[in-house]
Amino acid sequence: MKIKIFQFKVVDGDVKTNMNKVSSLFAKTDLNETDVVVLPEMWTSGYDLKNIDDHAAKNLEPVKTFISKLAAEHNVTVAAGSIPNKYSDDDVYNTAFTIDHQGHLIHEYSKIHLVPMLNEPEFLAGGNKAAEVFEINGEKCGVVICYDLRFPEIFRDLSLSGAKIIFVAAEWPIERTEHWMTLLKARAIENQCYIVASNTIGSQSDGTVFAGKSMIVNPFGEIMAEAGKDTEEILTADLNLAYIDQVRTDIPIFKSRRKELYKFL
């Protein structure tokens, strides 16, 4: 499965500029051989939380239609990161979604762990549905969002449900880059699956600087592709999904599990 992560700067509070940016990245990239394009967290608005109500999509629109057109036009699945989004109530959620290569919505998930360090609980509501697996080109995948990376339980749930690729959409701050890199590798090693992690670069008006370092890690924990900390980049990797079986045969952690002895799972 051929993946491209778009690592770029999100301009906080400027939805139009950010949508134009994504359009231009699709226009300038050769996607002929690509199965999935991956976007980061909150890429329409950034963390302009004070005005998040104004930036929020309604049932993912108009962003869903915008991404659907790009996906169909380029014949590529888009793991479209996350955006601020409202459903029927007034709450704003941090919602990730994926559109297949024909332009159809195939998955959505609202971030369940809100991040206190960025004041998310003050402005956003946490999703109440567990992350679920879904299929891209017949292969089981999952999506989690940024702070979720600190919760191994959600990754275990997804991998026990068959996920071979877990996408992590993030706007992860630079001062915790070491956590970002270590946890991405750990989640790949402990679940023996591919981790495809997209992050943003640059700073926003409150001074938060993002870490870049979008990354693709294989089921053995090796980094297949890694972006710079402050460069706009298109990161590419070709995932060999059969390699997962080999790693799980060589180090059979799923067979060795003693789930009857784990108190909290």
Ligand SMILES: O=C(O)CCC(=O)C(=O)O
């Ligand atoms: O957990 C962290 O250190 C960063 C989390 C974060 O930035 C987010 O969830 O948006």
